Amino acid sequence: MKAAVVVFPGSNREHDVAAALERASGQAPKLVWHGEASLDDDYDLIVLPGGFSYGDYLRCGAMAAHSPITREIIHKANNGTPVLGICNGFQILTETGLLPGALMRNASLKFASRYVRMRVEAANTMFTSRYKPGQELVVPVAHGDGNYFADDATLDELEGEGRVAFRYVANDNPNGASRDIAGIFNAKRNVLGLMPHPENATDPLLGSTDGKPLFDSLVSALS
Amino acid sequence: MKARVTVMLKSGVLDPQGKAIGQALNRLGFSGVADVRQGKIIEIEFAETDQTQARSQLAEMCEKLLANTVIENYAIEIKSS
Numbered sequence: 001m002k003a004a005v006v007v008f009p010g011s012n013r014e015h016d017v018a019a020a021l022e023r024a025s026g027q028a029p030k031l032v033w034h035g036e037a038s039l040d041d042d043y044d045l046i047v048l049p050g051g052f053s054y055g056d057y058l059r060c061g062a063m064a065a066h067s068p069i070t071r072e073i074i075h076k077a078n079n080g081t082p083v084l085g086i087c088n089g090f091q092i093l094t095e096t097g098l099l100p101g102a103l104m105r106n107a108s109l110k111f112a113s114r115y116v117r118m119r120v121e122a123a124n125t126m127f128t129s130r131y132k133p134g135q136e137l138v139v140p141v142a143h144g145d146g147n148y149f150a151d152d153a154t155l156d157e158l159e160g161e162g163r164v165a166f167r168y169v170a171n172d173n174p175n176g177a178s179r180d181i182a183g184i185f186n187a188k189r190n191v192l193g194l195m196p197h198p199e200n201a202t203d204p205l206l207g208s209t210d211g212k213p214l215f216d217s218l219v220s221a222l223s
Numbered sequence: 224m225k226a227r228v229t230v231m232l233k234s235g236v237l238d239p240q241g242k243a244i245g246q247a248l249n250r251l252g253f254s255g256v257a258d259v260r261q262g263k264i265i266e267i268e269f270a271e272t273d274q275t276q277a278r279s280q281l282a283e284m285c286e287k288l289l290a291n292t293v294i295e296n297y298a299i300e301i302k303s304s
Binding site for chain 2: 106150
């Protein structure tokens, strides 16, 4: 599986996700600087990592959504290339319009840095095939703006089409997200955005290995 | 030309920062404060001299970058040339 991890100024989890991808696939992903006008190769997977791109200026992800390379990512995503956006990557994906809704300030106004429990809502996708439907996972979150918001019609559509990927377990919603949503797919299910960090739950030393099947799913679908 | 763009969360979208400011004002003794909403003001100086042109450019700026219209409304005010 040939993966690209796109690095923006202020990204900070690119090495974490690169390590998780390499452990799962045996192949190190390429770290691509956002200033590149184009992705130099055909990648099986494009990853937008966590962090604080452009210092979260204006809105989280707003600046990165207009970075030169992002135009190409949008184009590729629309043509079916799988794209995974984690945390700030999820925020960028909503700002580009590849995913609906927006990520707002946590309802508590506090930065949430802890483990949360979330449930796999859709296990029939290239991102989640190694999970069981309804499986409960323990994964860390680390964000101040993870409060997923969309209007009721959009939320109904996401639920009706089975496009909610992960949901926080009741009473463990760290940010006030609408309907406890932690991650969603686009309509074609080749784009996934989620706030929790599966890459930081891939080794017993990290306290959980519940994020590992996500990367194993991608490897089995894309290798 | 100078313009001022005001970006506010749409009514109905929860504004936790505005709420926290309102609570702080209440604690300071401003007991009459009912509701506080917080937004952003962006001032722009640009070359356009035609009002109509300027307004349509500003609207495009808002739609593309300055506001996230999923959660925010914007208002454009042209100040002077």
